[in-house]
Amino acid sequence: MFEQLIQRYGADVDAMMRTVVERLPQDAPGFAVMARYPLGWVDEHDQPYQRQTGKRIRPLFLLLCNEAAGGDWHRALPAAAAVELLHNFSLVHDDIQDDSPIRHGRPTVWKIWGVANAINAGDALFSLAYAALESLSSQVDSETVIKVWRVFNQTNLMLTKGQHLDMRFEHQDKVAIADYITMITGKSAALLSACAQMGALIATGDDRLAERYGEFALNLGIAFQIHDDILGIWGDPDVTGKSVATDIISRKKSLPVLYGLENSQRLHKIYQQETLEDADVTEAVQILDTVGARDYTREMETEYYERALAKLAEANPQGNIAESMQSFVTTLFQRVY
Amino acid sequence: MFEQLIQRYGADVDAMMRTVVERLPQDAPGFAVMARYPLGWVDEHDQPYQRQTGKRIRPLFLLLCNEAAGGDWHRALPAAAAVELLHNFSLVHDDIQDDSPIRHGRPTVWKIWGVANAINAGDALFSLAYAALESLSSQVDSETVIKVWRVFNQTNLMLTKGQHLDMRFEHQDKVAIADYITMITGKSAALLSACAQMGALIATGDDRLAERYGEFALNLGIAFQIHDDILGIWGDPDVTGKSVATDIISRKKSLPVLYGLENSQRLHKIYQQETLEDADVTEAVQILDTVGARDYTREMETEYYERALAKLAEANPQGNIAESMQSFVTTLFQRVY
Numbered sequence: 001m002f003e004q005l006i007q008r009y010g011a012d013v014d015a016m017m018r019t020v021v022e023r024l025p026q027d028a029p030g031f032a033v034m035a036r037y038p039l040g041w042v043d044e045h046d047q048p049y050q051r052q053t054g055k056r057i058r059p060l061f062l063l064l065c066n067e068a069a070g071g072d073w074h075r076a077l078p079a080a081a082a083v084e085l086l087h088n089f090s091l092v093h094d095d096i097q098d099d100s101p102i103r104h105g106r107p108t109v110w111k112i113w114g115v116a117n118a119i120n121a122g123d124a125l126f127s128l129a130y131a132a133l134e135s136l137s138s139q140v141d142s143e144t145v146i147k148v149w150r151v152f153n154q155t156n157l158m159l160t161k162g163q164h165l166d167m168r169f170e171h172q173d174k175v176a177i178a179d180y181i182t183m184i185t186g187k188s189a190a191l192l193s194a195c196a197q198m199g200a201l202i203a204t205g206d207d208r209l210a211e212r213y214g215e216f217a218l219n220l221g222i223a224f225q226i227h228d229d230i231l232g233i234w235g236d237p238d239v240t241g242k243s244v245a246t247d248i249i250s251r252k253k254s255l256p257v258l259y260g261l262e263n264s265q266r267l268h269k270i271y272q273q274e275t276l277e278d279a280d281v282t283e284a285v286q287i288l289d290t291v292g293a294r295d296y297t298r299e300m301e302t303e304y305y306e307r308a309l310a311k312l313a314e315a316n317p318q319g320n321i322a323e324s325m326q327s328f329v330t331t332l333f334q335r336v337y
Numbered sequence: 338m339f340e341q342l343i344q345r346y347g348a349d350v351d352a353m354m355r356t357v358v359e360r361l362p363q364d365a366p367g368f369a370v371m372a373r374y375p376l377g378w379v380d381e382h383d384q385p386y387q388r389q390t391g392k393r394i395r396p397l398f399l400l401l402c403n404e405a406a407g408g409d410w411h412r413a414l415p416a417a418a419a420v421e422l423l424h425n426f427s428l429v430h431d432d433i434q435d436d437s438p439i440r441h442g443r444p445t446v447w448k449i450w451g452v453a454n455a456i457n458a459g460d461a462l463f464s465l466a467y468a469a470l471e472s473l474s475s476q477v478d479s480e481t482v483i484k485v486w487r488v489f490n491q492t493n494l495m496l497t498k499g500q501h502l503d504m505r506f507e508h509q510d511k512v513a514i515a516d517y518i519t520m521i522t523g524k525s526a527a528l529l530s531a532c533a534q535m536g537a538l539i540a541t542g543d544d545r546l547a548e549r550y551g552e553f554a555l556n557l558g559i560a561f562q563i564h565d566d567i568l569g570i571w572g573d574p575d576v577t578g579k580s581v582a583t584d585i586i587s588r589k590k591s592l593p594v595l596y597g598l599e600n601s602q603r604l605h606k607i608y609q610q611e612t613l614e615d616a617d618v619t620e621a622v623q624i625l626d627t628v629g630a631r632d633y634t635r636e637m638e639t640e641y642y643e644r645a646l647a648k649l650a651e652a653n654p655q656g657n658i659a660e661s662m663q664s665f666v667t668t669l670f671q672r673v674y
Contacts, residue, residue, distance in 0.1 A: 031502075
């Protein structure tokens with residue numbers, strides 16, 4: 001499914017992003033490479049890099065929603081480029097904040113150029129996201145441009161809040177499940193929701209329709225994150241490419257773990273240990289199974305997934321593309337657990 | 338002069354900024370304080386803070402240009418709030434990048450909440466700057482909003498480039514004077530130029546007039562920075578509140594120093610020493626005087642200052658406000674050296 005979308009939209013999204021990134025002042029050549037590198041176009045020496053890095057899910061989804069709402073997707077390309085640039089801005093800053101040395105199998109921006117430069121590279125990508133969105137004004141009327149811009153601004157405020165909560169929760173002994181949902185809503189579902197809203201707005205300028213698309217995608221985004229949380233513990237290592245119970249090893253406070261901590265004193269104790277041995281990880285997973293964390297998490301996923309489908313039905317996507325949309329949603333949840 | 342402007346515009350700028358900052362999601366109280374603190378409204382415990390921190394030069398200047406171009410300044414308040422929020426975003430990130438522990442006599446954001454949170458606080462201020470600008474759509478027509486937005490986007494790209502060059506120059510043995518001018522143009526004059534352009538656009542929607550205002554302010558901003566460079570070495574400590582030759586002590590590659598390095602091998606040697614004794618600082622200042630760095634820098638300042646005045650004459654500000662504008666410009670350069 002992703003392959004079909006990439007085939008349909010991929011090259012144009014990439015071309016639009018490249019045009020925008022060229023707007024970076026070219027009289028400081030050592031600067032633009034720090035924006036091109038995280039986008040996967042070049043290596044750290046500004047030489048072409050061939051391996052695909054990000055999956056470009058957000059721009060593809062935006063264009064899909066645009067078509068589903070009856071739009072000519074070419075007109076929505078500036079917005080598609082904007083959400084991908086924004087996503088990459090957040091990754092560059094995230095990697096500094098999480099002290100992550102690797103992203104997409106390569107050293108992170110801060111690891112290569114240091115924290116100060118990486119902050120600035122992220123800021124440049126943030127600015128470029130807005131520069132991309134601005135080109136929308138050659139495609140649709142000014143009122144619609146401003147509506148789309150408003151959605152984008154609101155999303156950025158939610159993103160920084162989500163990031164704040166995520167960082168805070170790391171140092172918090174107890175995190176309520178409701179707060180966790182708020183965090184993942186801001187940190188990942190909000191941007192997916194913005195993609196759907198922006199796509200629908202560019203197609204129609206219709207606020208009510210855009211809202212339905214937005215709610216569809218918001219619930220989809222939350223369900224998707226919860227799905228990820230399940231994979232992080234029970235995912236098949238052959239499929240996920242990660243080790244078994246990877247989220248337990250990193251003590252991530254994902255949804256099943258939060259449920260487990262609420263229902264098992266023993267799990268609490270394990271999580272407070274200085275180091276986790278293999279036996280501790282095995283026991284933690286057993287506890288989660290015993291207290292019903294897996295079933296609980298699956299039910300939550302299903303709940304948000306079904307809400308998403310209900311909102312999608314209300315949005316009532318049109319034509320052939322309705323099928324692609326359904327197929328896109330299904331594919332997102334096909335990863336095995 | 339500043340007092341008059343603050344009296345005329347200050348309270349409304351502040352009120353507009355507060356309205357915008359309230360758009361930060363309120364369900365994460367520990368988050369908004371990190372945006373309110375650098376704006377000088379609260380202390381680190383979110384309690385009211387009474388001392389004035391920033392001088393709000395940029396929003397005051399924007400409103401002044403707006404009036405000079407014949408506008409009703411109340412309509413330009415969203416843009417005034419936007420430039421001040423943007424300026425503060427850049428300070429918060431700058432302080433991390435420069436490892437600066439103190440700003441306006443208080444610990445910096447990263448010093449209190451750590452680097453990860455400070456990056457996010459800066460990102461939130463950046464997002465808020467756009468949220469502020471968005472409110473312009475209730476004041477002027479959509480086409481003008483988009484023009485103003487375009488200026489703002491372009492400025493942000495220049496800011497990140499200026500920041501990049503500034504950081505790069507620190508580690509560079511030799512910096513050409515032309516590159517130095519490019520750096521200060523991006524890092525500080527570009528935003529002042531944006532203020533003038535945005536003010537004029539909101540007043541008239543006239544691109545040509547806005548361009549003149551923009552060129553006036555760009556040259557003014559460069560002249561102002563050069564003036565600062567003179568103060569950093571020859572400024573009267575009683576007036577500047579800093580020690581004598583403070584820029585020599587910190588080995589800042591300011592304009593007189595760059596000129597000196599180009600014209601004195603001895604100064605080069607001094608700058609390469611591990612530590613600088615008082616005698617070295619005295620000798621460095623003597624060298625700068627001997628090679629004519631002070632006269633050179635003053636001439637550069639005068640050149641940009643006069644270009645600014647010529648562009649201002651072309652912009653042809655109207656009414657009483659023309660006098661205030663002249664007085665504003667003069668005041669900027671009254672600081673003694």
